[in-house]
Amino acid sequence: MQQTFLEYVxxxxxxxxxxxxxxxxxxxxxxxxxxxxxxxxxxxxKNIFSPEILSIQEFIGNLTDIKQASNIDxxxxxxxxxxxxxxxxxxxxxxxxxxxQTLLQDFNEIDGYLIPAKDILNYLSAIKxxxxxxxxxxxxxxxxxxxxxxxxxxxxxxxxxxxxxAQKRGYQGLIQREAVKVLLQESxxxxxxxxxIFVGFNALNNAESNIIQHYLETGxxxxxxxxxxxxxxxxxxxxxxxxxxxQYNWPYYKHGHKITxxxxxLSEKNIVITGVPKNISxxxxxxQLLGELDTNSEIDIKKTALVLADETLLNPxxxxxxxxxxxxxxxxxxPLNKTVLYSFxxxxxxxxxxxxxxxxxxxRVLEFISNPYALTLSTEDQGNFxxxxxxxxxxxxxxxxxxxxxxxxxxxxxxxSVIFPDTVPSPMEWIQYSLTLIERLKTIYQKEKNAxxxxxxxxxxxxxNQLGQYLDKVDFMGELKSIKNLFKQLANMESLDxxxxxxTGFQIMGMLESRNLDFETVIITSVNEGILPSGKSNNxxxxxxxxxxxxLPTYKEKDAIYVYHFYRLIQRAKNIYITYNTEPDVLEGGxxxxxxxxxxxxxxxxxxxxxSIAAPKITIEAKQPIQIQKDKKFMEDLKAFAxxxxxxxxxxxxxxxxxDFYTRNILKINDLDEVEENIAxxxxxxxxxxxxxxxxxxxxxxxxxxxxxxxLKKEVPQVxxxxxxxxxxxxDVSKGRFLLVYNVxxxxxYNFFDNEMHQLKRHHIKILALExxxxxxxxxxxxxxxxxxxGTLDRVDEFDDTIRIIDYKTGKVxxxxxxxxxxxxxITDYDKSKAxxxxxxxxxxxxxxxxxxxxxxxxxxxxxxxxxxxFSEDKDTRIHSDxxxxxxxxxxxxxxxxxxxxxxxxxxxx
Numbered sequence: 001m002q003q004t005f006l007e008y009v010x011x012x013x014x015x016x017x018x019x020x021x022x023x024x025x026x027x028x029x030x031x032x033x034x035x036x037x038x039x040x041x042x043x044x045x046k047n048i049f050s051p052e053i054l055s056i057q058e059f060i061g062n063l064t065d066i067k068q069a070s071n072i073d074x075x076x077x078x079x080x081x082x083x084x085x086x087x088x089x090x091x092x093x094x095x096x097x098x099x100x101q102t103l104l105q106d107f108n109e110i111d112g113y114l115i116p117a118k119d120i121l122n123y124l125s126a127i128k129x130x131x132x133x134x135x136x137x138x139x140x141x142x143x144x145x146x147x148x149x150x151x152x153x154x155x156x157x158x159x160x161x162x163x164x165x166a167q168k169r170g171y172q173g174l175i176q177r178e179a180v181k182v183l184l185q186e187s188x189x190x191x192x193x194x195x196x197i198f199v200g201f202n203a204l205n206n207a208e209s210n211i212i213q214h215y216l217e218t219g220x221x222x223x224x225x226x227x228x229x230x231x232x233x234x235x236x237x238x239x240x241x242x243x244x245x246x247q248y249n250w251p252y253y254k255h256g257h258k259i260t261x262x263x264x265x266l267s268e269k270n271i272v273i274t275g276v277p278k279n280i281s282x283x284x285x286x287x288q289l290l291g292e293l294d295t296n297s298e299i300d301i302k303k304t305a306l307v308l309a310d311e312t313l314l315n316p317x318x319x320x321x322x323x324x325x326x327x328x329x330x331x332x333x334x335p336l337n338k339t340v341l342y343s344f345x346x347x348x349x350x351x352x353x354x355x356x357x358x359x360x361x362x363x364r365v366l367e368f369i370s371n372p373y374a375l376t377l378s379t380e381d382q383g384n385f386x387x388x389x390x391x392x393x394x395x396x397x398x399x400x401x402x403x404x405x406x407x408x409x410x411x412x413x414x415x416x417s418v419i420f421p422d423t424v425p426s427p428m429e430w431i432q433y434s435l436t437l438i439e440r441l442k443t444i445y446q447k448e449k450n451a452x453x454x455x456x457x458x459x460x461x462x463x464x465n466q467l468g469q470y471l472d473k474v475d476f477m478g479e480l481k482s483i484k485n486l487f488k489q490l491a492n493m494e495s496l497d498x499x500x501x502x503x504t505g506f507q508i509m510g511m512l513e514s515r516n517l518d519f520e521t522v523i524i525t526s527v528n529e530g531i532l533p534s535g536k537s538n539n540x541x542x543x544x545x546x547x548x549x550x551x552l553p554t555y556k557e558k559d560a561i562y563v564y565h566f567y568r569l570i571q572r573a574k575n576i577y578i579t580y581n582t583e584p585d586v587l588e589g590g591x592x593x594x595x596x597x598x599x600x601x602x603x604x605x606x607x608x609x610x611x612s613i614a615a616p617k618i619t620i621e622a623k624q625p626i627q628i629q630k631d632k633k634f635m636e637d638l639k640a641f642a643x644x645x646x647x648x649x650x651x652x653x654x655x656x657x658x659x660d661f662y663t664r665n666i667l668k669i670n671d672l673d674e675v676e677e678n679i680a681x682x683x684x685x686x687x688x689x690x691x692x693x694x695x696x697x698x699x700x701x702x703x704x705x706x707x708x709x710x711x712l713k714k715e716v717p718q719v720x721x722x723x724x725x726x727x728x729x730x731x732d733v734s735k736g737r738f739l740l741v742y743n744v745x746x747x748x749x750y751n752f753f754d755n756e757m758h759q760l761k762r763h764h765i766k767i768l769a770l771e772x773x774x775x776x777x778x779x780x781x782x783x784x785x786x787x788x789x790x791g792t793l794d795r796v797d798e799f800d801d802t803i804r805i806i807d808y809k810t811g812k813v814x815x816x817x818x819x820x821x822x823x824x825x826x827i828t829d830y831d832k833s834k835a836x837x838x839x840x841x842x843x844x845x846x847x848x849x850x851x852x853x854x855x856x857x858x859x860x861x862x863x864x865x866x867x868x869x870x871f872s873e874d875k876d877t878r879i880h881s882d883x884x885x886x887x888x889x890x891x892x893x894x895x896x897x898x899x900x901x902x903x904x905x906x907x908x909x910x
Contacts, residue, residue: 002264002572004518005226006032006039009199012224014043024052024196026059031331031502032200032516038503056201057172060211063179069169071493072486075100076474081159083476085152093476097485099541104171106540107157111173112205114180115550117157123546125150176207183214198223200516202568203242203561206551209250216252226516228571229261231564238563265571266604272575273596275582275613280316282525282579285614287320289577290506293521294325299575301325303520305507307569310526312338317508317525327505331513333495336463341456342491344373345434348419353481355424359402362393368419376444377415377437385409385416397728415440427483431468435461459496466490511565521575524566527593528580532566533559566595582613625907626659635901637666645775645790646895648840652833654898658905661898683727685810687745688861689794690723691716692752692808693771696795703766709757716749748810748861755864768803769796774844780892783899789891791837791844805841805856806868809834813860813869820873823886827894834858838871839887842879852881 003011013020020040027033033053040051054062061068069077078100083090090096110117164170165178196215201223204212215221231240232247247259276282286306293299308314314334321328336342347368354361368374369386378386388409392398398405406416418433425433438461445453467483467490477483507519511532529535536555540547547554570576578599580592599609630638654661663669695712702708724733724742733742759765775790795806817834825832826839838856846852856879857870870877897903 002267002518002574004039004572005200005224005262005516006036006518008262009197009224010036010039010043013197013222016222018195020051021048022051022194024054024059024194026054026056026196026198028056028200028202028515029513030055031513034502035517036199056208060176060179060208063182063211064175066165066168066170066175066178068175069164069171071101071104072470072490073169074104074164074171075489076470077163078104078156078160079476080474081156081163082149085156085159086149092482093474094482094485097489101489102539102541106542107160108171108173109205109540109542109552110157111161111171111177112207113173113550113552114177114206114210115552117161118154120542120546120550121154121157124542125153127543127546173205173207176205176211180207180210183211196221200224200226202226202564203553203557204246205553209246213250213252216257225259225261226568227259227261228265228567229263230265230571231567232259232261238560239567240564241557241560242564262571265567267572269570269573269605269608270575271570271578271599271605271609273578273580273599273609273611275592275611276579277581277583279310279313279526279581281614282581283313283316283320285579286317286523286525287322289523290320290325291322294322299521301506301521302327302504304523305509305514305517305519305521306523306525307514308332308508308510308525309528309532311510313525314338314508321506321508325506327501329502329505329507330498331502331507331509333497335492336459336494336496337488337491339456339496340372341460344368344371345460345487347371347374348434348437349430349480349484349487351419352421352424352430353484356400359400359405360420362399362401365401366390366393373437373441377440379444424480427477427480428468428471430480430483431464431471434464438464455496459494463490463494511562511569514565514569518572520573521577522569522573523577523579524569525579526581527566527578527596528584529591529593532593532595533562535559563595623909625909627907628659628662628905630901630904634666638899639785641666642785642787642899645788648791648837651840651891651894651898652830652836654894655827655833655836656830657908658898659907662905684741684745685808686727687720687723688748688810689771689808690726691719691745691749692795694719694723696767696770700767700770703764704756704760706757706760709753709760713750713753716746716753720745720749748864751864752859752861755867759867763800764798766798767795768798769793772796774841774848776844776847778892778895780895780899782896785899787895787899789840789844791840793841793845796845799855803845803851803854804868805838805845805854807834807838807841807856807858808861809858810861812862813858815866815869818858818869818871820871823890826887827890835871839879839884840891842871843884843887843891846881846884852879852884854879 010020013023025033025036027036033055036053037050057068075097079093079096082096082100107117110120161174164174170178198212198215198221201208201212202225212223216223225243227240227243231237232243234240235244243259247253253259274285276285290301290306293304294301306317308317311332314330314332315338318330347364351360351364351368354364369378369389375386378384389401392405392408393401401420403420403422406420409416415437418436421429421433438457442454442457445457467487470486471477471483477486524532526532534555542552544554546552578596580596582592584591599605600611602609628634650661650665653664695715699708720742721733724738728738733739756765771792771794773790773792775788778787778789780787793805794808795804797804797806813834817831818838820826820832820835826836838858842852842854842856845854855868855870855877857868857877859868860866871879873883
């Protein structure tokens with residue numbers, strides 16, 4: 001492997017005959033300091049005291065007595081100042097969190113770049129005054145409140161800054177501004193015996209730049225830039241943007257000093273660029289690649305680093321790393337908001353926030369109790385409440401789970417009183433409840449000796465205690481919703497750190513952790529536009545042109561930072577593997593990064609670069625239909641089913657697809673029960689059927705009159721409401737979407753009765769039967785077991801002198817669905833299923849009553865105006881004895897095919 005940058009620095013210091021024990025090393029990060037110590041120890045011939053090695057933040061922090069405050073502490077302090085500055089209607093803390101972080105970041109940049117705050121904040125206020133959306137001369141109260149914030153921005157900043165300085169705490173930019181003041185006042189200088197060595201910097205803000213220049217001008221301090229001549233000497237290459245600016249603008253370089261670049265980038269390399277569809281596929285590809293590298297004798301896996309441009313891939317990457325790689329060191333931590341335990345507490349919080357007088361909304365309840373941690377809590381000694389609750393919600397269609405429903409689970413009462421408290425908890429109560437759940441989970445995982453889960457619980461235990469301490473300090477978070485953003489912010493900032501050996505083994509890290517470090521083999525993932533570089537994500541209140549005028553970094557400079565990190569990482573590496581997502585979308589970045597395009601179009605690298613797409617091999621084959629042989633067990637089940645009875649629906653299921661008949665009717669596998677938040681079509685139809693049955697039942701055997709119908713119409717609302725409660729318990733038909741459905745059903749029934757009334761003016765109608773169940777035994781030739789045919793007829797009436805068999809349908813029905821021209825279609829074409837059903841009903845009626853000259857038809861509630869849609873054959877709407885004889889032939893054929901053990905069930909493919 002080529003000499004690393006840190007080794008080059010130590011060799012150059014040795015050539016300068018500097019005693020490194022007397023030096024103070026300042027580096028971009030603590031991690032690179034660990035590696036620097038390693039390289040120093042490798043050069044020692046005797047024991048020494050380690051030189052002082054500091055990160056740039058530590059070095060600048062030591063110049064002042066101001067300590068870095070946590071982000072949450074800063075936001076709480078800023079909110080207090082903001083609240084005091086607003087005369088009327090300040091945002092609550094939950095709303096403030098949405099934009100306060102951005103304001104804090106802007107303050108940090110203004111101070112870090114030593115911009116006179118008064119100038120830029122007044123400029124910003126003037127811009128907001130010009131750009132506000134009100135066109136009228138007199139501003140509305142809304143506009144006034146909006147502009148008030150920007151008018152007070154300078155006062156907010158000054159109060160915030162002064163308050164923090166008085167408390168000797170601050171954010172990074174404030175500490176840097178104060179450190180510059182200290183240097184200007186005290187003219188602090190390094191000494192000959194204590195030189196300061198600045199190592200491996202790139203993008204410096206004005207404060208850092210001034211501080212480093214101050215020490216360089218003392219004459220005994222040194223700075224080493226990790227830059228290749230390939231980038232430094234190219235006037236338009238972004239990797240050298242910042243260091244070129246220092247070379248041209250720093251007085252230190254104008255007075256004779258020179259930047260000494262390295263020449264490693266054009267050395268022989270093996271660069272493999274691979275496009276992989278989707279992020280998870282990238283992790284699979286990397287796992288496969290690592291397996292190949294580990295068996296390659298020319299590659300040392302201990303000198304290999306995997307750099308994740310998209311750090312959210314850490315978890316799937318950990319599952320993809322081959323088990324035969326013995327040592328893996330993970331530099332980055334896993335943010336707590338990426339853990340399943342975080343989703344458990346967020347789900348718990350949402351459950352409380354969405355509670356109402358009706359109880360807890362079923363979606364939030366199901367989301368919570370389906371979380372793995374809720375299932376862990378719902379153990380045998382707690383009555384398995386999660387499983388039972390889920391079943392009850394679906395079976396009884398509980399839109400809201402109320403206190404009465406919870407009394408069914410007495411064993412789980414201690415936990416349920418925490419999960420479903422009597423009132424919406426206050427923020428502090430929610431924290432205490434969460435700690436109670438953690439204690440319960442801790443007891444369970446201690447018994448299982450699950451160290452990883454206990455570590456997760458400990459991190460959240462600390463987080464909730466920290467959250468409680470913050471609540472004790474403030475008086476503006478009285479409602480539960482106000483804690484949500486604070487909890488999210490804390491979980492985002494805190495991470496579960498992995499403990500490993502940073503100097504040994506295969507390394508996994510983020511892009512920033514790679515600063516100053518060199519590896520023989522580098523794998524970089526997610527090299528897509530929008531990720532590397534991140535693109536135009538401008539999280540700032542300061543407009544682009546104002547930033548440019550005041551010298552603040554824009555997205556262009558921020559992109560250049562990542563361009564530098566990318567090229568610096570690969571400049572000394574021998575083997576470079578780059579992957580990107582070939583399926584761009586909004587959430588996962590855009591197309592392949594411009595950095596890849598630069599590598600592919602660079603003439604001097606052409607021989608070293610290979611580019612390919614790792615697409616899965618796709619072969620298009622005609623789908624083979626599923627076939628199920630009718631074995632002995634199948635025939636036993638089929639005979640049992642035949643004895644219970646074939647219904648018209650089960651037979652049309654077979655016509656539609658024999659596999660559907662097998663799964664639904666033989667195996668009894670139906671669709672999953674789900675809560676009907678929006679009413680399902682079958683439930684809609686059931687309510688109409690049941691309502692009509694109840695209304696007409698007292699009139700069976702009577703001839704209908706107009707007075708009957710008028711009386712029935714008055715009963716409609718009460719009857720429909722009753723059947724709503726029966727079929728959809730827990731729904732409220734007095735408001736919301738169910739009120740709309742309720743009114744639609746009323747409208748359907750009123751229209752039906754109006755149509756009935758219209759018929760009674762010219763015809764006599766006598767109700768003969770309602771929802772009557774028919775069963776007949778039939779002897780199918782060549783079958784040696786009895787067959788039962790069954791069905792329920794919605795209504796049978798006498799229309800003048802004609803017997804009518806009526807089937808109600810709430811869906812759309814067309815006349816072609818009930819017409820037959822070719823009898824073969826009846827048992828092969830599912831479009832004729834409604835005609836098949838009508839013939840079945842007529843056949844059943846004839847078998848029981850001996851009457852064959854009947855009409856069978858459908859009344860469609862979607863098209864009541866077309867009246868009864870009767871079955872017809874060649875325009876004949878009467879069903880005669882020869883019609884039924886013909887139908888019987890085809891019915892026996894169909895049942896014979898179903899029951900023939902030699903004919904397999906074969907899937908129908910559209």
